[in-house]
Amino acid sequence: MSDNTFPAQQQDPPGSTAAMDPVPDHGEESYRGSGRLKGLRALITGGDSGIGRAVAIAYAREGADVAISYLPEEKQDAEDTASWIEREGRRVQLLPGDITDSETARSLPQRVVDELGSLDVLVNNAGFQMARRSGDDLDGIADDELDRVFKTNLYALFWITRAAVPLMREGSSIINCTSIQAYDPSPALLDYAATKAAINNVTANLASALGPKGIRVNAVAPGPIWTPLQPATQPTEKIESFGEDTPLGRAGQPAEVAPAFVFLASPSDASYVTGTVIGVTGGKPVF
Numbered sequence: 001m002s003d004n005t006f007p008a009q010q011q012d013p014p015g016s017t018a019a020m021d022p023v024p025d026h027g028e029e030s031y032r033g034s035g036r037l038k039g040l041r042a043l044i045t046g047g048d049s050g051i052g053r054a055v056a057i058a059y060a061r062e063g064a065d066v067a068i069s070y071l072p073e074e075k076q077d078a079e080d081t082a083s084w085i086e087r088e089g090r091r092v093q094l095l096p097g098d099i100t101d102s103e104t105a106r107s108l109p110q111r112v113v114d115e116l117g118s119l120d121v122l123v124n125n126a127g128f129q130m131a132r133r134s135g136d137d138l139d140g141i142a143d144d145e146l147d148r149v150f151k152t153n154l155y156a157l158f159w160i161t162r163a164a165v166p167l168m169r170e171g172s173s174i175i176n177c178t179s180i181q182a183y184d185p186s187p188a189l190l191d192y193a194a195t196k197a198a199i200n201n202v203t204a205n206l207a208s209a210l211g212p213k214g215i216r217v218n219a220v221a222p223g224p225i226w227t228p229l230q231p232a233t234q235p236t237e238k239i240e241s242f243g244e245d246t247p248l249g250r251a252g253q254p255a256e257v258a259p260a261f262v263f264l265a266s267p268s269d270a271s272y273v274t275g276t277v278i279g280v281t282g283g284k285p286v287f
Contacts, residue, residue, distance in 0.1 A: 006226070006251070008236045013128070015228025017049045017077050024226045026054040027255035028084060033061030036266045040064040041116040043108060045099060045160065046126030048078035050227030051177065054254035055123060055261045060085040060092075062262055067093035067112045069126065077228075091116060099126060100151035105159035109167050121265045122164045124199075125177040128152040129192035131234050138190070146191055153195035157202065170214030171267045176203050180223040180281045196221075200277060207275030216274035218264045223281030224251045247283025256280065 007021050017023060031054075042059050046052040047068025056066050066085050070078045078094055085092040093115045097104040112119050130145050161174060168174075178199045185193035199219060207217040224230075224243040231239055243251025260278045264270050279286030 006239050006242050008240055009231045010236055010239070011228065011232045013130070013232040014071055014074055015049070015230075015232030017053070017080070017228055020226075020228060020231060024050065025253040025255045027057050027258055030255060031058050031061055031258065033058070033063065033088075036062045036262060036269060037121070038063030040120040040265070040267075041067070041112065041118050042121035042123060042265065043067045043069070043112045043119060043160075043164070044123040044125055045069045045108075045156070047123075048074045048081055050229060051222060051225060051254045051257050052123070052125045053077070053081045053084075054258040055125065056081050057084045058258040058262050059121070059265070060088040060090040062266075063090070064121070064265075065091040065093075065116050067095055067108075067116060069095040069097065069099060069108055071098055072096045099156040099160065100148060102155070102159050105156045106163045108160055109164035113167050118169070119164055119167050120169075120172050122161065122168070122172075122174045123177070123261060123265075124157045124160060124174070126152055126156065127177060127179075127192075127229070129189055129229065129233050131186070131188040131238065140188075141191055149191045150195055153192070154198055157199065161206070165210065165213075165215065168213075168215055172214075173216040173218070173265055173267075173270070174206065174210075175261055175264050176217070176219040178203070178219045178221045178277060180221055180279070180284050180286065182221065183286050184284055203277065204275050211274060216264075216270065218270070218274060219277045220257065220260045220264070221277050221279045221281065221286045222252065222257050223279070223284050225257060226251045226253055243282065246281065250282065252280065252282055
C-alpha cells in the first residue's frame with residue numbers, strides 16, 4: 001500500500017488532504033463492498049478526511065447511508081468525501097460544526113435521525129493531537145491545547161454518545177477510535193495518549209452498560225496512519241520517518257483501517273463482539 005516515502009512537509013491544523021504528498025489512499029479505487037451494512041445509517045465524526053473518509057466510503061459501498069461531522073474549515077474535504085458516498089447511490093448528510101462545543105456535539109445524533117430516519121452506527125472518530133511543541137514535558141502543553149485535545153477526543157465522545165444511545169435500537173453499535181498511543185505512549189503526545197487510554201476504558205464500560213440493550217460497543221486502535229493530522233501536527237523530521245518504527249516498517253493508509261470499522265459495524269459478522277479493541281498498527285501490540 002505504501003513505499004513509506006514521505007517528503008518533508010507541514011500544514012496548519014486541521015490539515016488538508018489535497019495538500020498532502022503523497023495523497024492518502026482512502027479506498028476510493030480499491031474497496032469493494034458486499035452489502036454487509038445494507039439499510040443502516042451511520043454517523044462518523046471527523047468523516048471528512050483520513051480514517052473517517054475511508055470509513056465513510058467503505059460504509060457507503062457496504063450499503064449504508066452516512067452522516068459526517070467536520071470542522072467548517074474542512075468543507076472541501078467533506079464535500080469530496082460526500083461525492084464518493086453519492087456515487088454509490090447512498091444518502092449523505094453533511095454536519096459542519098465544532099464538536100468541542102457541547103451543544104453542537106449533543107445535537108448531532110438527533111439531526112441524523114431527523115434527516116436519515118435512524119441512527120444504527122455511531123463512529124466516534126474525530127481526534128486531535130499536537131506533537132509540534134518546544135518540549136516533551138508538561139511545560140510544553142499549553143492550556144488551550146490541552147482543552148482542545150481533551151474536548152475533541154474525550155468530551156465530545158461523551159456528549160455525542162449520551163445523546164445517541166436513547167435513539168439507538170437493539171443491534172446498533174458504537175465504535176470508538178482509540179490508538180496505539182494508549183498502549184505505547186510517546187512523550188510528545190502525553191495528553192493525546194491519555195485521552196486514548198481513557199477511550200479504551202470508556203469502551204469497556206459502555207459495552208457492559210449497553211449490552212442489556214443489545215447495543216455493541218467496540219474500538220479500533222490505529223497505529224501510524226497517513227492522514228492530514230500528521231503533517232498538520234508533527235515536526236518535519238517525524239514526517240520523513242513516519243511509521244518506520246513498526247514491525248512492518250511503514251505507515252499504514254486509511255484504506256487499511258476501514259475494514260476493521262466495517263467488521264465491527266456489521267450486525268451479522270460482529271453480532272457477538274463487544275467490549276473489544278482491534279489493533280491496526282503495523283505489528284505493534286495492543287495487549
